[in-house]
Amino acid sequence: MRGVTATKMARHAVFSLFFYALPVLQMSPASILKDLTLLRREELAEKWDNLGFSIRPMNGHVRYTWSDGNWDSGVFVPAPYQLMHINAGALHYGVSAFEGMKAFACKDGKIRLLNPELNARRMQKGAEALLLLGTAMVSNNHDRAAPKGLGAVKAAGNYAADLAPVHQAHADGYNTTLYLDAKERKFIEEFSVCNFVGITKDGRYVTPKSDTILQSTTNIMLQQLAKDRGMIVEERPIDFEKEIGNFKEIGMCGTAAVVVKVNSISFGDKVYDFEDFDVISGLRSQLTGIQCGEEEDKHGWMKEVCDVVNDSIPEVFPVQTRSFAPDMVTAEAKGQVQRMGSQAMHGLERLLLEHVVANAEPGNPDSVLAAMDAFWNKTFQAQGAEKWNVRGLKIEEAVRDKVQAKASSGAPVRCLEMGTYCGYSALRIARNLPAGGKLLSVEKDELFAAIATKIIEFAGLDDKVKIWMGTVHSEIANITNRLEHEAADFVLVDHSKERYVPDLKLLEECGIVSKETAVVGDVEVYPGDERPPKVIEEEISRFFSDRAFGLATMDDPRFLTLTNQSNNCILRFTVFARCARELGEEDTRCKYQYYRAQTACPESQLEDWMEHRARGSCHLDVLPDRSTMHVRQ
Ligand SMILES: C[S@@+](CC[C@H](N)C(=O)[O-])C[C@H]1O[C@@H](n2cnc3c(N)ncnc32)[C@H](O)[C@@H]1O
The missing domain is CATH 3.40.50.150 (Vaccinia Virus protein VP39)
Incomplete structure (x- = not known):
């Protein structure tokens, strides 16, 4: 669950609790209420009558985590943000569901949710349709995209629409689904999330033309390569029943896989087999050859960006640093330097010298x-x-x-x-x-x-x-x-x-x-x-x-001062917490971040946060990136 926003209607305040992804599936209303009480009710009560319909910033959200086949009991995260991996399915393929639920502040001083089971059930149903749980509820009666809809846009939702059908196909022993047009169920649209490419028995390259399919850039390049070979390329509606028998090769193409052979397509009881793949395979080899610089790039598709990074050089410090500062190495070898002090060097100062x-x-x-x-x-x-x-x-x-x-x-x-x-x-x-x-x-x-x-x-x-x-x-x-x-x-x-x-x-x-x-x-x-x-x-x-000399004052922002100390303390601990989450506390880089926090934070504060971390209730690692950006190294 993420995001808790509040809106108000008349004398009754209405919270819309938006549940993204799955948690409601296994979440009892009691636990929702328990978490709501964490939202500083007394403060909210004051403002209750002035809540409008707009989204309101709140002091946090409740996060439930699924691991080892169970949801945990949830924790209150005092931040409106959730750190999300760049590859999150919700971003790329629209694999997310949400719920809107109402909460009322009643005259007897209690906050009540309106029939949360209904929301939970609807959430569960939605999740099953998206197959977020990995258990399949599959129907063959799905359209990938509506006519005049967003089918031609690389919208995350288009991928989500395919999830249930493709899982059903897998359950039935097929690798993928093929969609026909949603209006007449007659013309070939595309495979699961790939374009349909066919070579007819008389050697033509045929691919569907429709307003509801996303034109694969790979398909466009394969068409060009086919034209370069003198092949006839047709981009047009393909009537499945009338034409499928005319193809000798079928491929499904997309950016990641380039183009993959389709052996057979089943439609009801009928099975259409495609033994060959020579032509498409030849086009595929040519395209991958161009990508790797092994084939001539006649059309100038490849754009140079920079040299490949030499990954034999350690990520943090290039080897040559040693030759510039041999004393450092000796100093480290002597082991006289404070352990963390030595690691501190891996953060900034060596980089400075370099x-x-x-x-x-x-x-x-x-x-x-x-x-x-x-x-x-x-x-x-x-x-x-x-x-x-x-x-x-x-x-x-x-x-x-x-x-x-x-x-x-x-x-x-x-x-x-x-x-x-x-x-x-x-x-x-x-x-x-x-x-x-x-x-x-x-x-x-x-x-x-x-x-x-x-x-x-x-x-x-x-x-x-x-x-x-x-x-x-x-x-x-x-x-x-x-x-x-x-x-x-x-x-x-x-x-x-x-x-x-x-x-x-x-x-x-x-x-x-x-x-x-x-x-x-x-x-x-x-x-x-x-x-x-x-x-x-x-x-x-x-x-x-009582000295003849005075002391000129200076404030050096490279070093911590009292005025910026508490900010630095929290930011440094946040960087450590994030590091520990990604790499583990024992990683040198995280130890260094901890050391940085030590130099900025009171010991009691650090102990308190570390205790929270041990209990799983420390949320400094979910603070928005921009607040820690300037302390990153
Ligand atoms: C504020 S920095 C110096 C900045 C430097 N003067 C400059 O402007 O680039 C403080 C330095 O004093 C060193 N230091 C701290 N206590 C010291 C001591 N008792 N004797 C010598 N150096 C010390 C620290 O290791 C640190 O490198």
């Missing part, structure tokens, strides 16, 4: 930054691109001020960054540094550090930038050495918020941060910070309140 290598000009930092921007832009569907450019400009402005201030002294400009990630801000800093300028960037994630190193190398800035794997504490000796025991001119604080103050204090103690140092960072608190965000924010502002 994108840079494929699209940017080696040795050109501007081109590398442009490639990185393009990658993030595409990944985040242009959301926030402006913001992270503004952030980059602020960083560069602060660096240029320092470069200018030191220009006359000839002393090198020394920069320090905490939190390299993929090296984007490192590039923006370093491209402003004159000869002799240095940037040391500290990154605790080994794989990010490796990727950033490769990106910096690719941009040709490795003489100015050094990336150190570790934390300020672990690398403090390297930091002071690299900066020649002088204070840094510029420090970008862009790692973990909870480390801002302790690390800056240590840097102060070691003389790396002085009152001359420009400290830039953002005060947004990212999820994953152990302490409550407010406490961290207060700690940071207290720290800077």
Whole structure:
């Protein structure tokens, strides 16, 4: 069942419950009522008198699932959408049925359904006619399409009309049905869902002409090939009884099967046999030869789209990525990287490196930054691109001020960054540094550090930038050495918020941060910070309140912030839930999505959702696609 809409008549509200597909067949009215009570009745009651006839958005629908020969007891899905496979029979062949049922809000405060058994029975009958159950109730008295109807349209309903007859034919030992015209029951229409093609004993290609059959594109091409061979092609009404005996070959043709031999056609007690298939088979071979590029395509039917994808390359990462970042592989092999952190790399950052290598000009930092921007832009569907450019400009402005201030002294400009990630801000800093300028960037994630190193190398800035794997504490000796025991001119604080103050204090103690140092960072608190965000924010502002240097603020949309955290949490968990449904929770890609959710969601929330998943009552995987599109990778 899907979709619950409400309409109202006079004082009595009327719900139309639309049941698509089968569930009502085995659904008791009691269960329908039970589910209705989930629709926040008290809210509805308020609006009851104002309901009109139009379709109204509701807070969800009830979904029943058929498995192992039974319907389950149904679950309430808090979304008006249902995820449907692209190959759903309901879309292609119109294999769906629906019911409309009335519900009344009565004066005694109860909601009642009007004779739901009648709806259930009608639904059952409809379903049997469509053979949705796989049990056959078949009649030979079916017309495929009405004269002046939709028979010539590739409408899903035309396929549905054929379901019961073709099942009857199968039950009676035939492969398919042949329809005669609905008006006179005299002229050949078509086979089940295929065009009729016949070769007469005198070698003519004959196929029915009628307003009620869908012209098969395969038939059109076979006709052309027959004409090319000098055959007479006739597209005209074919009187079954008068002409069927004149055919020596019969085929049924359609896009999927091309054309298939028909051995015999039974009509009442009479059986017409067709032994030959040489001519049609020859036409078929020629057409399939053209499709595969083995036969000349004289009519230009084949249109080139693109090269065949080399499926020996893994779906997520092309093999060559390894050669660009061997350190990553080593890092992974050492097993020192957090397990999920390592898998996180399979999501975006490796792709970023690959994108840079494929699209940017080696040795050109501007081109590398442009490639990185393009990658993030595409990944985040242009959301926030402006913001992270503004952030980059602020960083560069602060660096240029320092470069200018030191220009006359000839002393090198020394920069320090905490939190390299993929090296984007490192590039923006370093491209402003004159000869002799240095940037040391500290990154605790080994794989990010490796990727950033490769990106910096690719941009040709490795003489100015050094990336150190570790934390300020672990690398403090390297930091002071690299900066020649002088204070840094510029420090970008862009790692973990909870480390801002302790690390800056240590840097102060070691003389790396002085009152001359420009400290830039953002005060947004990212999820994953152990302490409550407010406490961290207060700690940071207290720290800077009595310092000579301030903290420039930035908001980077590539990373989670408090303001967008809850949205990201739900979207990320939705992507995980979908992934788990399709590939299973253990699939690396799903684990990665779970990791992403972990970085965005409170633990208690995740536990709650996981519990629902275990009970089968979590419906985040059915949210509409558009709401999760921008977090997909
Ligand atoms: C916001 S990102 C850095 C973004 C980068 N500066 C840029 O603009 O492209 C934060 C990075 O800090 C790293 N990080 C977190 N805590 C850290 C720590 N204590 N020491 C060093 N790096 C850390 C994370 O692994 C992550 O890559």
